[in-house]
Amino acid sequence: MAGMGIDGLVSGLDTTALITQLMQVEAMPQTLLKSKVTSTQSFITALQGLNTRVASLADAAKAAAKPTSWDAVTATSSGKSVTATATSGAQASSLSFSVDKLASAQTSVSGTVTTLESLLGDPLPSSVTLATGSGATAKATVVDLTDVTDLAGFAAKLNTADTGITASVVKISETESRLQLTAKNTGAVAAFDLHVGTVAEADIQAGTAPAPLIGRAGAIVAAGDAQITLWGNQPVTSATNTFSDVLGGVSITVSALEPTPVTVTVARDNTALKKLASDLVGAVGVVLSEIKSRTATTTTTASDGGTVITAGVLGGDSATRSLNQAIVSAVSYPVDGFSPSEVGIVIGKDGTFTFDEAKFTAAMAADPAKVQRIVSGVAERVAEVATRASDKIDGSLTQKIVNQESFSKNLSSQVEDWDRRLAVRKEGLQKTYSALEVTLSGLNAQSSWLAGQLAGLSSSS
Known part of the structure; x- marks a missing residue:
């Protein structure tokens, strides 16, 4: 209707502005x-942010409450070439040993050859057999040589x-090469022999297999286990340079020979335990800080000079205030008659919590169980x-977010309904004022006709 140009055609009224003002009243x-x-x-965004931080607090608290978290230990070594790692199941202890051997992977080479036939024989065999290990645990892998x-x-x-091996052809002259075979794994269990043809695994296990083409006996580097010696006379071997569970829950890795005994010590990991407690206090601080910032009031000056106080989102x-109080109570109340401040969880006058590292360290040294x-x-x-607040299914904050999202969706639907209602109302007003202009135009025409008739009558008289 606006495109029809109804403004003041007859009446002189600014009908567009008039309709706009009426619609503003209608749209209130x-x-x-x-x-x-x-x-x-x-409000929903603020609740979601708070819920995320409360969920993180729940995770930190659950970790600090687990008995296994307090079994944290650390392993140290007196030798640079020996490293040790300990799991939570390891017990405080120490062990001294010398490092006598490092694990090695077998490397063998063939004699000088010019062709495959000069290596395997002419005619070429249809297969070769790789034998690994020895005795009853030996294994045979047949490799088909078709094509x-x-x-x-x-x-x-x-x-x-x-x-279990890698093979490469090493060229040593224009016409001559040698075949190099290297085991992928270290240790005696990975030692291998290469046989021409198909050899039964039973023969390999029984030691009745024919002589190999390339054997472990002539290896350039022999397959070998790593070995450490405990107490000066007790050897312990490993197929790799890592020894697992020589001490329960401890993994020891060697990288060089150490004839002088090296000592591995397993002790309580005070650093990890300190972090466990400080992370808990830090997560509490994050939640309380979030609540404080989201509930704090702001003061501004109005245009008339008055003071305007606005509450945080x-x-x-009330649920947020209750959560704040519940967390403060949970952290500050005594445990078995002992104040948390005794172990470094200190509450300030402003209701914030801090972690006193010195207090915690002293308390751990005096009575770690306490x-x-x-x-x-x-x-x-x-x-x-x-x-209780952040559970993904029935947490109080989670449920509140769900309810508010439903409420917001309903409000948005009402806004859309009003869009349609206002469009109809605006169209009605435009039709009304357009009809008014048409009516006024008709009345003006009639008035002009009557005036003309009256003027004619005067002339006749």
């Missing part, structure tokens, strides 16, 4: 709805087969509060 309920949608979305015609193809075939939410009992007790209470 929708404007209030839009404002409510915006504030609700801000293999040269040394490069033979090496490629060995590399693609599941033989979560300032009027420290564990207090921190674990606090952590259990915090975990319960945080989980």
